Amino acid sequence: MAGQQPDVEVFGHVIGGEEVTAGDGAHFDSVDPYTGTAWARLPLGGAAEADLAVAAARRAFDTGPWPRMGAAERRTILHRLADLVLENRELLALADTRDMGKPVTQSLTKDVPRTAENLRFFADHACLTPAEVYPSDTGHHAYTRYEPAGVVVAIAPWNFPLMLASWKIAPALAWGNTVVLKPAEDSPVSVTMLARLALEAGMPPGVLNVVHGYGPDSAGAALTAHPGVDRITFTGESSTGVAVARAAATHLTPVSLELGGKGANVVFADADLDQAVEWSVRAAFTNAGQVCLAGSRLYAHRSVVGEFTRRLCAAAERLVPGDPKDPGTLLGPLSSEAHHDKVTxxxxxxxxxxxSVETGGAGSGLFVRPTVITGLPKDAPHRTEEIFGPLVTVTPFDTEDEVVAEVNDSPYGLNAMLFTEDLSRAHRVAASLRVGTVWVNCFFVRDLRAPFGGVGRSGLGREGGTYSREFFTEPKAVVVRIGDDTDTGAGA
Structure with missing residues (x-):
């Protein structure tokens, strides 16, 4: 544990509408990766706090007003929460920046607005999405109800602390569930602020709870193995996802897992190279490469690979590392010393x-400069493993079939990008790639109605739009006899 610092801010668990500390006084500090000093102190929760939070969420679900409200009433509260998020955008953005080194401009202009958008979208979606009615000629009326599933455990990652937490809790709350959220121990503060704002917005106590702690032998393990939990949604590293699924299987708890990636980026000979370079830089180096969707595995047609690599290196060198709290900084440090050691x-x-390293390399402190690597063989770990840093490998290819096979020859299948001016090729290749999302001539453009998730070691299930509704509810068939016909219709 870091020693007490005079300017360390203290935060607690949020359980049952109250902010509390750990019963045994245990705590941990959040360290600013740019300054190397502790700036926030959190209680270190374990099985006891997990039990308390699940019990609070269960009471709020079983006897509280939230699941019994109409969707429109819940929408009003979630929209009010979105308003409060935007009113407190500077504090929320700075919390993520101090927790994990994200440039504050990104936090402020991307992550916080997207958090508010997630809350509004799913609040509206729950009100506006129709359910099914099944025509019958047997004198019966059949339809579907989407009932809230119950208590949801949401485990959020450290790279987009606030935004990805909201992606999980917004649909769960909109459909009437109660939530226990465990943020990553490296980035715990912004979601604690969010839970405070939820109470201010009028969310009943126990509907949104936050428990701090670690994963194995701590709060995370206790929550994922808890018999009182009805759904688990997790974003994080693939091996951790396996552990979560294994724990959930004990009680047959449904899980949604958004796991690691090794995003492929394919630049064809006919691509607009200016556009391809611009998007490739964003895909490889945004958030210092700490993005599960990062386009870190880049393939360029042999006829353009030299020119493309030259332009890519020049663009990478314009990303100057700096203080992430400076609005002009585009590249911050890596999130922690341990992660920096892994990447370097x-x-x-x-x-x-x-x-060969064409440009980049390790910088001072916890910085790694945007790095472009060429000449690696197919089985090099740099090309096969998720690094989660600002490193991109560039590999030439000759034919469409060759590069499709290369992209698909990976245990990961979260996303891919391709750059081409040939519309037929765009559709043909997109259909051939075994990934959850394909971006053509762009990157990270999201429609919240569309499915999001991956195949293989990139995850299990899909979220977004009606896919989130399917996961966070228990669909129920209702059949009502409305005529005199005694025919019961088709049997089971």
Whole structure:
């Protein structure tokens, strides 16, 4: 544990509408990766706090008003929460920046507005999405109800702390569930602020709870194995996702897992290179490459690979590292010393694998400069493993079939990008890739109605729009006899 600092801010668990500390006084500090000093202190929760939070969420679900409200009433509260998020945008943005080094301009202009948008979208979606009615000629009326599932455990990652937490809790709350949210221990503050704002918005106590702690042998493990939980939604590293699924299986708790990625980026010979470079830089280096969707595995047609790589390196070199609290900074440090050691470990082995660093490399402190690597063989870990840092490998290809096979030859299948001016090729290749999302001539453009998730080690299930409704509800068939016909219709 870091020593007490005079300017350390103290936050608690939010359980049953109250902010509380750990019963045994245990705590941990959130360290600003730019300054290297602790700036926030959190209670270290475990099984006891998990039990308390699940019990509070269960009471709020079983006897409280939230699941019994109409969707429009819940929408009013969620919209009020979205308003409060925007009113407190500077505080929320700065919390994510201080927790994990994200440039504050990104936090302020992207993550916080998207958090509000998630809350509004799912609040509206729950009101506006129709349910099914099944025509019958047997004198019966059949229809579907979407009932809230119950208590939802949401485990959010550290790279987009506020935004990805809202992606999980917004649909769960909109459909009438209660939630226990466990943020990553590296980035716990903004969601604690969000839980405070939820109470201010009028959300009943126990509907949104926040428990702080670690994963194994701590709050995370206790929550995922808890018998009182009805749904688990997790975003994080693939091996952790396996552990979550294993724990949930004990009680047959349904899980939604958005896991790691090794996003492929394919630049065809006919691509607009200016556009391809601009989007490729965003895909590889946004958030210092700490993005599950990062386009870190780049393939360029042999006829353009030299020119494309030259332009990519020049664009990467314009991303100057700096203080993430400075509005002009586009590249912040990595989130922690341990993560920095992991990423630089890959840099240290490039030459041994026969590759060349065209630009970039390790910087001072916890910084890693935007790095472009060429010449690596197919089985190099830099090309096969999720690094989660600002490293991109560039590999030439000759044919469409060749590159499709290369992209699909991966245990990950979260997303891919392709750049081409050939409309037929765009549709043909998009259909051939075994991934959850394909972006054509763009990156990270989201429609919240569309399914989001991956295949293979990139996850299990889909969320977004009606896909979130399916996961966070228990669909119920209702059949009403309205005529005199005694025919019961088709049997089971």
């Amino acid at each position: 470990g890959y840099l240290d082995t490039v030459t041994a694998w026969g590759g």
